[in-house]
Amino acid sequence: MKSGGRRPKPLIIVESPAKARTIEKALGRSYRVTASLGHLRDLPRSQLGVDVERDFEPKYITVRGRGPVVRELRSSAQKAGKVLLAADPDREGEAISWHLAQLLDLDPAEDCRIVFHEITKDALSEAVQHPRPIDMRLVDAQQARRVLDRLVGYGLSPLLWRKVRRGLSAGRVQSVALRLLCEREDEIERFVPQEYWTITAFLRERADGREPDREARAGGPGIEARLVGRVGADGKVERVEVASSGEAEAIVEAGRRSAWRVLDVRRGTRRRNPPPPFITSTLQQEAGNRLGFTVRRTMALAQQLYEGVDLGEVGPVGLITYMRTDATRVAEPARAQARALIREGLGGDYLPSQPPRHKVGKRAQGAHEAIRPTDPARTPAMVRPFLDRAQFRLYRLIWERFIASEMVPAVYATSTAEFEAAGWIYRATGSEVRFAGFLKAPDLSGVAGNGEDAEDDEPAGSGLGLLSLRRGQGMELVDILAEQRFTSPPPRYSEASLVKAMEELGIGRPSTYAPTIETIGSRGYVSREDGRLVPTRLGRVVNDLLLEHFPDVIDVAFTAGLEEQLDKVEEGVLPWRKVVRDFYQPFSESLQAAEKEMEEIEVPEEETGLTCDVCGRPMVVKYGRFGRFLACSGYPECRQTKPFALPTGVRCPKCGGEIVEKRTRKGRRFYGCIRYPECDFSVWARPTTHQCPECGSLMLDAGRADDGPGAGRPGGNGPDREDLGPDSPGADDPGADDHGGNGPEKYGPGPGGPDGDGPGPDGPGGGSDADRPGRRLRCANKDCGYEGRADLAPA
Numbered sequence: 001m002k003s004g005g006r007r008p009k010p011l012i013i014v015e016s017p018a019k020a021r022t023i024e025k026a027l028g029r030s031y032r033v034t035a036s037l038g039h040l041r042d043l044p045r046s047q048l049g050v051d052v053e054r055d056f057e058p059k060y061i062t063v064r065g066r067g068p069v070v071r072e073l074r075s076s077a078q079k080a081g082k083v084l085l086a087a088d089p090d091r092e093g094e095a096i097s098w099h100l101a102q103l104l105d106l107d108p109a110e111d112c113r114i115v116f117h118e119i120t121k122d123a124l125s126e127a128v129q130h131p132r133p134i135d136m137r138l139v140d141a142q143q144a145r146r147v148l149d150r151l152v153g154y155g156l157s158p159l160l161w162r163k164v165r166r167g168l169s170a171g172r173v174q175s176v177a178l179r180l181l182c183e184r185e186d187e188i189e190r191f192v193p194q195e196y197w198t199i200t201a202f203l204r205e206r207a208d209g210r211e212p213d214r215e216a217r218a219g220g221p222g223i224e225a226r227l228v229g230r231v232g233a234d235g236k237v238e239r240v241e242v243a244s245s246g247e248a249e250a251i252v253e254a255g256r257r258s259a260w261r262v263l264d265v266r267r268g269t270r271r272r273n274p275p276p277p278f279i280t281s282t283l284q285q286e287a288g289n290r291l292g293f294t295v296r297r298t299m300a301l302a303q304q305l306y307e308g309v310d311l312g313e314v315g316p317v318g319l320i321t322y323m324r325t326d327a328t329r330v331a332e333p334a335r336a337q338a339r340a341l342i343r344e345g346l347g348g349d350y351l352p353s354q355p356p357r358h359k360v361g362k363r364a365q366g367a368h369e370a371i372r373p374t375d376p377a378r379t380p381a382m383v384r385p386f387l388d389r390a391q392f393r394l395y396r397l398i399w400e401r402f403i404a405s406e407m408v409p410a411v412y413a414t415s416t417a418e419f420e421a422a423g424w425i426y427r428a429t430g431s432e433v434r435f436a437g438f439l440k441a442p443d444l445s446g447v448a449g450n451g452e453d454a455e456d457d458e459p460a461g462s463g464l465g466l467l468s469l470r471r472g473q474g475m476e477l478v479d480i481l482a483e484q485r486f487t488s489p490p491p492r493y494s495e496a497s498l499v500k501a502m503e504e505l506g507i508g509r510p511s512t513y514a515p516t517i518e519t520i521g522s523r524g525y526v527s528r529e530d531g532r533l534v535p536t537r538l539g540r541v542v543n544d545l546l547l548e549h550f551p552d553v554i555d556v557a558f559t560a561g562l563e564e565q566l567d568k569v570e571e572g573v574l575p576w577r578k579v580v581r582d583f584y585q586p587f588s589e590s591l592q593a594a595e596k597e598m599e600e601i602e603v604p605e606e607e608t609g610l611t612c613d614v615c616g617r618p619m620v621v622k623y624g625r626f627g628r629f630l631a632c633s634g635y636p637e638c639r640q641t642k643p644f645a646l647p648t649g650v651r652c653p654k655c656g657g658e659i660v661e662k663r664t665r666k667g668r669r670f671y672g673c674i675r676y677p678e679c680d681f682s683v684w685a686r687p688t689t690h691q692c693p694e695c696g697s698l699m700l701d702a703g704r705a706d707d708g709p710g711a712g713r714p715g716g717n718g719p720d721r722e723d724l725g726p727d728s729p730g731a732d733d734p735g736a737d738d739h740g741g742n743g744p745e746k747y748g749p750g751p752g753g754p755d756g757d758g759p760g761p762d763g764p765g766g767g768s769d770a771d772r773p774g775r776r777l778r779c780a781n782k783d784c785g786y787e788g789r790a791d792l793a794p795a
Contacts, residue, residue: 022308119318381446506560
């Protein structure tokens with residue numbers, strides 16, 4: 001550097017341009033901020049990239065197409081006074097920083113790494129004042145995961161290609177998740193329903209000279225009591241299961257003939273503690289259950305809120321803390337802000353004397369924080385004008401959960417009454433909110449009403465009707481009913497419940513849940529029915545093969561134990577090469593044995609219900625280099641093929657052809673005219689049979705828009721991903737885009753737009769009920785903008 005010249009600015013390198021803009025705005029002109037666009041070095045895709053003979057030495061190369069980025073960063077680093085690496089605060093971010101240090105000739109042992117969990121001015125100023133060396137324990141943990149996943153993916157995927165079908169993949173975490181789904185499906189198929197009967201009595205306090213009013217059971221002052229058992233010889237209640245209609249009829253008849261009395265009344269209070277602030281898994285679960293978001297969409301939206309949203313004159317601001325975390329810890333300044341907000345808005349009665357301490361998982365990283373708003377004073381109402389509807393709903397969910405977590409428990413008055421008739425005991429329970437406590441958190445959001453996203457309160461039951469009862473009091477029977485029921489099998493997993501199961505079992509980590517679920521879907525291993533994940537025939541075949549030949553690799557306990565070993569690598573207790581070495585020896589032996597013993601398997605063809613235009617025989621789903629396509633079942637006599645598309649029963653508004661469901665090259669769902677390329681009509685949202693009353697155009701199911709391209713932002717490093725195979729096995733795009741492009745462009749906003757925030761066809765309810773009454777619809781003509789409900793007259 002020339003003497004007397006202007007002092008060069010320090011250079012901060014992050015992953016994404018959006019994150020860079022927010023940081024540059026917060027730090028001002030004193031720093032220059034640029035983006036690496038994620039990983040710049042990685043294992044090669046066309047080969048294993050791990051030298052097994054040299055103790056699993058990884059071979060890193062510059063990612064294809066990133067050469068210009070590397071040259072630009074090197075030039076900027078040479079001109080800078082200091083280089084600070086500011087990738088995300090996790091193993092993946094530490095590894096990105098280490099690779100950057102290698103490319104830019106920086107010493108990882110010097111203070112070149114800064115870490116922050118929120119993109120705010122205070123957090124950034126603190127971070128740049130306290131740089132540290134790159135933590136090689138985190139890098140080694142990430143390397144161990146990367147090498148393990150490469151060895152598994154590049155070992156199993158080619159085997160599946162040779163023995164089953166091209167385009168398949170297997171992975172260390174993915175295959176265990178598939179096993180959970182298949183085992184649940186096996187439970188459902190083996191399940192034998194058992195008959196049982198419930199008997200419900202509708203009672204009211206006796207009033208002389210008044211005839212029983214049967215309308216009481218329809219919402220009047222009646223008390224609803226359920227049969228629980230009978231009085232035993234010792235005077236205690238013995239639970240009874242009514243298994244037949246004969247038993248039920250006898251009990252009902254005895255109840256009609258007998259006098260009723262209050263056997264016992266118990267009153268008390270119950271405290272309901274506030275939930276902890278979100279971690280990655282709980283955010284994914286709640287966003288799925290209450291907002292209908294897929295796991296992938298939730299993380300894409302959270303990434304946007306974390307990296308920064310333009311708040312008008314304020315500029316880009318990070319609205320939430322880092323969203324890949326398993327810790328519920330809250331920074332004291334944020335807690336103080338939340339408590340001040342609660343005290344001012346609701347009063348001191350809603351604040352605990354001591355801040356709550358929420359349970360922390362045994363694998364939680366202590367340095368991480370929970371997912372919370374960066375500034376609790378920035379209420380949902382304040383930021384609403386600057387967010388699209390999907391961003392707003394997720395921010396509101398995070399904000400209200402955090403505020404609630406800092407409040408006192410809700411207090412309920414509870415009551416339980418037992419009634420006796422002919423020796424049978426019936427029980428009624430109820431509760432009533434006496435002090436709302438944390439349930440008042442939505443009132444501070446500034447948004448009118450609790451809305452569709454607010455956490456539902458518990459039902460009040462029949463608590464009010466039980467308060468006046470006393471022991472020994474006579475009761476009047478309004479009606480008594482017996483209802484036949486059958487036991488139900490365990491439910492299939494939804495995305496949210498699968499994430500919960502993976503977390504509880506210790507499979508994967510916060511960054512792996514979303515890509516794992518996305519992968520088993522894109523490979524055709526699962527389908528979605530009414531918002532549930534159902535293993536396909538292909539998925540079950542693959543699972544059975546892996547379970548037969550690689551029981552340890554897809555064993556839940558083994559996979560969880562491997563995650564614990566990776567944690568020990570991060571703690572510096574275990575060398576990463578030893579973890580890989582101990583895994584690879586038995587895995588290699590199993591792989592060699594499977595190559596010899598595994599027979600080639602032909603997966604049964606998947607029927608479509610469509611017929612061949614040439615010969616009239618059924619069309620079936622086939623798999624090729626670019627994913628699924630339709631082919632005549634009469635092959636080779638008939639070689640008719642079509643792009644993979646499923647009919648919707650809706651006609652194209654441009655040409656009258658049929659609108660079909662298709663997939664982009666990335667496997668994302670959209671709907672287009674079957675006459676493409678002659679007709680280029682296409683939309684992201686599922687079309688309906690309704691017609692817009694304003695312009696006569698097609699109405700779309702606004703609440704079911706798929707995630708689609710653009711839901712995320714380019715340039716981030718993305719979550720940890722398993723290696724599923726080289727460029728041939730498992731690396732092809734999961735679906736060919738038969739439109740020849742990236743999907744819809746002309747009609748309506750894309751799925752990342754203001755209206756594309758509801759559950760897509762992959763979300764709750766699936767995509768088959770778009771015409772159900774009460775659904776929110778919008779016009780396909782974006783110039784019209786009309787919105788209505790599904791009870792409009794069909795076109």
